[in-house]
Amino acid sequence: MSPTGDKNVVHRPGALKQQNKAFKTGRHRSQHEIKRSTQGRVADKKHARSLKRLGVTPKQNRVNTAVQIRKQKLQANKEARQTIGAIDGVPQIITVIPLSSDVNVFSIIELLTNSIDDTKSSDIATECGARIYTCPKLRSKFCFLTPPPTNLENILDAAKLSDTIIYVISASSGISIEGDYLLDLINVHCLPGSIIYSVVSSSTDDSMSVTSSTSRHSLSRNLERFLQKRFANVKLVPLDNEQDGQRLLRKLTEQKLTKPTKKCLRPYLFAQTYSYENPKSSISTLKLSGYLRGIHLSPNELVYIPGLGTFQLEKIEQHQFQRDSDGIVKPIVEKVYLPQPDVQRSLAFEADIDPSINYQDQTWPTQEELEKAEIEHAQIKKRVPKGTSEYQAAWIVSDEEEQDFEDDDEEQQNMVTANADELESIQLNQEEYEEEEEEEMDELVMNPNNYDEKLDLEEDKQTLKKIKEAKLDEQFPDEVDTPMNIPARVRFQKYRGLKSFRTTKWDPKENLPEEYGRIYQFPNFRAMIKQIQTEQEDNHEKQDHAQVHSYVTLYIKDVPVNRFEPGHHIFVSGLLPHEQCLSVLNIVLNRTNDSEIVLKSKERLIFHVGFRRFASAPIYSQHSHGDKHKFERFFRPRQTLVATCFGPITYPPASVLAFKEFPDGRQELVATGSLLSVNPDRLVLKRVVLSGHPFKIQKKTAVARFMFFNPEDINWFKPIELRTRWGRRGHIKESLGTHGHMKCQFDGILKSQDTIFMNLYKRVYPKWTYEPFSIQQHKEEDMQ
Template sequence: MEPPQERHRPGALKQQNKAHKHGRHRSKGSLDKINKGKVGPKSVVKTNKRDLRRDERRNKAVQIRHKKREDTFALKRQVGTAKTPPILVAIIALSKDVDPFLARDKLQTSEADVTTTRSGEGYIHLSVPRLKQRFSIFAPPAGDLNSALDILKVADSVLFVLSAFGECIDEEGEILLQAAFSQGLPTPVITATDLAELPIKKRNEVKQNMQKVFSRWLPEEKVSQLDTEMDAQVILRRLGVQKRKLIAQRQNRSHMVADEVKFEPEQNGFGTLKVTGYIRGQPLDVNGLVHITGWGDFQLDRIEAPDDAHPLLLNSSRKDSAEADMKNSSPRLLDQANPQDQESLVAENVPDPMDAEQTWPTAEELEDAESRTNKKKIVKKVPKGTSEYQAAWIPDSDGESVDDEEDDEDDEEDPMYDAVSEEESECDENEEDDMESVTMSEIPESSKYDKDMDVEEEKFALEKIKEAKMDQMFPDEMDTPQDAPARVRFQKYRGLKSFRTSPWDVKEELPLDYARIFQFENFANTRKKILTFQDRPGSLPGWYVTVHIKNVPEKLMLKKEPGQPVVLFGMLPHERKMSVLNVVLKRCTFGDQEPIKSKEALIFQLGYRRFVVNPIFSQHTNGNKHKYERYFQPEGMIVATFFAPIMFPPASCLVFKPNSDGTENLVATGSLLSVDPDRVVLKRVVLSGHPFKVNKKSATVRFMFFNREDINWFKPVELKTKYGRRGHIKEPLGTHGHMKCVFDRQLKSQDTVLLHLYKRVFPKWTYDPTVPENTSAEVEMSELES
């Protein structure tokens, strides 16, 4: 009997052809047959989750659609009704040819049954029975950018007014639009006035030109006409029913606009400020802190509830009864501050100077330190025109030791300060007396233009532009000093094997100012807990209240100009404490394009705050180390780091550059990146040398150092070239700075050898909440009068 024949069994390398794709999806029944009852692990864990049937999916989609619709209607009903605050409308003119108060009067007289009330701060309150809504209309003073931005922070809608005659949007209007968009623009409406005065055939053409000009800002918005009562009725109805935009930085906080402001002086130049208005956003806690934009942070004493001075009146009988109730009623006390639960105004941490393990120095060490201190030259920064007698009153702690100065390019003296002796000030006074004796008739026509020009400022601007161009062409390159050893000049610097991966201790050699700030263990978790907290105590939004703010300086009230809005924000916990803030900034594409130097004084408008600070700039990159930037170049994006009170993002940021004449230029916009004192900003210095003799992989380099000791000191630091070669110093040659270097590849004769050194830099404590007033409106008025 023959043995059974062996069957051929395919191996692992047998070709497997793909199945034909018929283009149909597998049904649920076929999937069940393939799985044969097997259940995935996710289905076992989540027993309540299962695949929905067709009717269940359809019902779920209907529920989601209804939920979104109800949320939209609820958002519209948050303002304008009898139990909610009025719709706050800001009227903004985008050119000098437009009168915003004329547009406000047209809205006021749009209907016969509109009830109008006025407040002491310049607001017009309209009660419209036909729409069952009420409006608060405010027009900021012309030319006052800060007032316009303050009212746009809290406005529900903004009414942009254009003119049919003249320029549609002038230069100031462009700046205002750029700032408003960066800050957070409320729901916009665009109107055009004076169209009725044009011929009928030209009206459509002019309106299309306006639409074309404004389309690059708001392409979806249509330009409406505002000339007749019917046009005003259409605009008013549109303001009442449009979908509201949510601005997170104000929705997370309570805020209100002062409808009435009264000040009761007390003693020592302080008093109680009574602010009356509608609470918006979140509940206002009497034990929390409030911030008045441009004024500062304050504590509350109590909150009272007077009768609503601008109710929604639907008929005349209710109007008469409401007026009688207002005459006979008195404010009710809603809440009184508890000193034990009230948040403190302490902004800085008080460090303990003895909180360290430090032994007491010996007598020899004290004598040695005193002798070194006497040898050091102290340089003081004093304002120009200050005599030696006046300079003696400035503390020595304000001076800087010459031995501890940073790079010469970064620590130049401020042009607004100088060390002036008494003899020089007397000479200046004599020169001024001589100039006053010259009459206007003696001044030639060609020099009338030059009489208001600051020559020193022009020279300083030219030097700064040159330095910025050199820094852009040769970033961080510096000549090695010949009069001092390089190992002494750059003793605070170190080399890094890799800028990205080399370690750097974030707590190493921190300045004393870091002992005064506060830091979060986990900032993201703290922010999440504070912003998602639902049951906040305090007076509810929509209430008409009078807030009593205590210990307000009287000078702030005297400084307030008529027509400037008083905007109050309720502060979140910890927002009074000082820390290190990092802000992402981008240069504006218009206006002043002069380079901005690091540590230059700038005006920041961060969220609801406005302050002056000298930031340091660094690159906006990933990683745990960031390179220091000496200049904020045009069309660039950087991160500005400075000391300021804590603020929780999202928060918009506007940066203004102050001018010598009191005006301000918008130079950058951005947003808050983080509150992180551990951000490492490294300043780089690049020393360059030139190949003298080139072999295969070795070369003799000169002009990087000028003595043998410096070469041995920097021998461990890696060398790089502009053509991408890497190497190291092998040995010095002679005593005049020549050295033999070895590279990974052959060096070209036109290449440049570089040595990179790094040092961590910190911002200076220059936070100043007192911002000088913008005098642009006053300048315009003086020019018109002349």
């Protein structure tokens, strides 16, 4: 009954009434109770279901899978050994590279070929500087290559297509500077299937002197420790006598042969013999004979010869070895493959320009412009004070040169001139200045060929200027001064502001240069790669292809007649579809650890992309995510950037080496990397930062100056957002006066020591500077 005496009123507890925790009946059992109830039994089915739900395979199934995979690998290795390196198959290509200056490579090969006493063995020297050694006792066949130590390109080509590389090191002198440099190049660019490090006790001459076993072991151990710090699983193999040679040959016979992925994508061939049908003419058909490797080769495909270029096939002869009545084994033509004219790939390098697309004006020079530039270079005219000698005038920088140094954008040449009324005052001031200087200045004809023939002081000056510009750009990234003699709306008319660099849309097909009409583009580059891989798998079953691992003779038509150096190895690689065409390559580059050269954007470099070499002047951008990437003016040491340049289409994986070529012909490795993509739509945006300083501050409002110098420019750039060094954001409210002062509003209180910035962006494109790097061109440069 309620206190009021009303029987219908129900008592309700208040908010402070105690609530006891409910007893958990049947929800939990102790471990002791579980063991007592189960009596040691295990629920197998329930455990199996839980493992299946979690994606865990039972142990016995994992063991069986591992055994099957091991058997498959052993079978694949056995099949490879029966083909590559077998006495009746394709010889194993072994490149012998000395890493010490006192190592005689030819004595090493003599030691290996004479180490096994077998009267049936044969040792044949081919026309291309190779030694083919057949050993019936080991039932193996080897092809030893010894590229010239001075020919870096030929060493890299031999290493790319080798099955095994033998590095020979002298225990007395160790690894030389050149050998260490070559070791890094091969390890980064063209790592083969297997590597053997061999050490000799002394210089390999006729005497073959051998040091004591104690000193030999200590020297070898020190070399092994040195190599183990840089490479994994390094073990030195001694090579001093015939017993060591026998062990090395057996190791070559029994080792596991692995093929890198890049070797399985395309056919390739090492030419054992070569000849021209008409060696007296400038262009003739080149006949190359050797074993076909990689995949099958169709006569309709194109082939690439390093140093010569890309060519079509006239026909392919597939041979079969037979022994004649004299007991000599000779190749006999078994089948001939002829190309189909309607299916054979074209050598077209550039695409036809689509007249329906309105491209920008072309930027590469015409032949008339080049001839005019040569005449102007031969006779340079400079305005110098009267009485100035030719030597003194060479140190004076002309107005045109100074403008080129300060403005690398080359925008002043393509800039649309402002209205006559706006620039009339500027032109009048320039004319008055020229009239005043005309009385004291004189024109002097200069001949640069007679000035300091032995010294290149101009190169030193340019290098020092580039280093200073790089340091200045590193301290003040992308900051430029607003010109006072040119309106900012004219100087930066190609730039635009972005609300957000990451999310703001930018059309990749907008205002393309005319060079982009001459290149090939793919709607989806990755889908194209998958389609080509599928086509390659289907081609293995076709009968109109020369079979892999067969001895063939390639008839390559329209090849420039060239006399190769003694010992030069000739290699041929087949090209995949569209790889003879030109496009835009995007390459991820990492600066080498020992390179301290500052590389400027649009500076000429020599690239080794896969199996091809060419020269180009790339532009650099940040290696970032998203659809827009910031342009970098300099490629500094210990930095990773993406280089964009014109080049032949290449499908990844493809390793890349970048060399800097000096005026004396010397090359230095500056960066290594790999091919990222072939994509002309990669947006590389160059940023320009205009800076101003707060003049008067009233909490969130400030008056800024020194960013612009007239009210017309302020009104032109008014919609673009402002930012400060300390993270404030704002916008321009209005112009004040006629000297470029402007009132700005920010999202917070501005400090007097802060700086105001405005970011402007424009898209930049690589320059048309592609140059194929050929043997003939290399010879002409050496002769000069």
